Every structure is written in structure tokens, then in C-alpha cells.
Amino acid sequence: MDTLFDLPESEAPEEAVIARYRLSDDAYGSPAEREAFFDAERTLSAAVEAAGVGDVDGNEFGAGEVVLYAYGPDAAALFKVMEPALRGLPFRPAHVVLRQGSQETESRVDL
Template sequence: MQDALFDLPEIPPEHAVIARFHLGGDGFGERDQRVLVFEAERTMTAAVEAAGVGEVDGNEFGGGDVVIFAYGPDAEDLYRVMEPGLRALPFRPAHVVLRHGEPADDVVTERIDL
């Protein structure tokens, strides 16, 4: 008799692209800034889905910043597809963190300034 637990396929670790943009102030940014972020997010979502490299998972506004989250099996591939949309957003300072694997103390991350 086989143990079903050992027959499960190994799930690859999930990578992430986490982009942070400074909007100014200490709140949620101005309405026109949020509109630009939402438009860029829709464009990046379509590109990521068409390329089959993962998913854009949403955003978080607060403290004068916006953070955009995306996940997939390869952070480099995901960033490559998202990069034009991220660079098109005019808010600076800005940076992207590529996380190569699940969140952990020893996971490899790379920071890219935009």
C-alpha cells in the first residue's frame, strides 16, 4: 500500500515582484495618482496573464506610498513583463524587490531602483 502523501507532486516555491512608489504626503495619494496606478495595474495584469508568468495580486495604499504585488513561478520573468508598466509610472522615488522563493530569512531578494 502506498502512502498518498508521498505521491503528491512537489510545488515549486512562489516568487514575488513587489513594487513601491512614493506618492507624497502621508495618506493615500491624490485621486489622479491613484487613477494612474489602477490603469497601470490593469495593463500589467493583462500582460502578465497573456504571458502566462503569474498574477498581479493587487496594491496597498498608505503612508504616502503605493505597493503593487505580483506572484509567479519566476520573479525575473514576471518582472520582465511588468517592467514597462512599472517604469511608466511617474512617481519617484520607486523601487522593485524581486523575491526568489517563499518569504523566509534566507530567501534571495534583489532590489531594482526605478
């Protein structure tokens, strides 16, 4: 054992929920779109934290889309908490990728 780092021997792989939304232009969307997204992101963070299913890790804007990243031990449980707010955003087309398990199996859910 390397005593320099105190890492757990075996840790369950972290799973992910990655939501992608198309914005109204080919850059960063309108100020109103960004504000609506940031409001939803705060709501999602609070819901995920309250449910104890993971963490909303942030977002990326650019090239006409916004991507939201969330991680936790169970992507399905994380998505269940996030789904109402994700579906509530008006930007389309939109979809979510659930990345699950040690083999990083991916499934797509259209919103």
C-alpha cells in the same frame, strides 16, 4: 497521506515582484495618482496574464506609498513583462524587490 486535503507533494516555491512607489502626500496620494496607478495595474494584469508568467495580486495604499504585489514561478520572467509599465509610472522614488527561490533571496531594482 492525508486524504482530507489533496495537496501536491512538492511544489516549486512561488516567487514575487513587489513594487513600491512614493506618493505626493503622507496618506493615499491624490485622486489623479490613484487613478493613474489603477490604470497601470489593469495594464500590468493583462500583460502578465497574456504572457502566462504569474498573477498581479493587488496593492496596498497608505503612509504615503503604494505597493503592488505580483507572484509567479519565476520572478525574473515576471519582472521582464512588468518592467515597461512599472517604469512608466511617474511616482518617485520607486523600487522593485524581486523575491526568488526557496530561500527567498531578495534583489532590489531602482526605477
